[in-house]
Amino acid sequence: MKHVIMIRTMTIMKTADILKAMDITEQLANEVGFLPRDCLFLRLATEEACMNAYEYCQKTRRLPFKIFWKMDTARFTIIVKQRGGCFSAVKTDGVNTGPRGRGLQLIAHIVDNVYVKRAGNNVLLCMCKCKENE
Template identity: 85%
Template sequence: MKHMIMIRTMTIMKTVDILKAMDITEQLANEIGFLPRDCLFLRLATEEACTNAYEYCQKTGRLPFRIFWKIDTSQFTIIVKQRGGCFSVAKTDNVNTGARGRGLQLIAHIVDEVFVKRTGNNVLLCMCKCKKNE
């Protein structure tokens, strides 16, 4: 079987675009065979990543930002690309009871791999979910 790769992209300029991105994530995850629970969680990861990027970019005057979906036969990758400073993501079981700051932890527990990568003036938040063979 040939190793197919499909890439889709979208520019996020307004909060309504985040809702569209969530719909696209859920639709793509469903189309490639993720279980409904995983589709919902991937939708949630998209919401958290895009909301974080939107709030940062809006506050710093760096809107718009972009989201990419990359699908191959075994993995679904969602990438949020924004201009700005780098940050880190580490999976931990410590509970954050503060008013904010749980989104990246939530993402780390939803996907199989999450990492942040700087490329020039851009920061990429990469979230990868492997497709399990049933």
């Protein structure tokens, strides 16, 4: 059985909070031993996930939303929890030339596992990045 540790939780109310969440992601990823390149990519995944949630929650008057960071010995997980409808985050190799939707594809290519699940009135976007064996 893996020992899971909840590292941090944050409530996002405004865009400045998203910048802080990006900093926290990069700092935590660095602390648990990810390479600088992976830390930067995890920061980018956090930005994309939070901006998507922020835009949706602002438009539907459902602010704030939350972000959680968890880790165990093998993986780093970022979870964005918002109120609202479910959406899809399926990894594809096709090129999206539409006006929206590239952020979720970017996230899917950055992390090792991304999935969306419903939890009551909330939707959770879960992004997991595994540490490489050294």
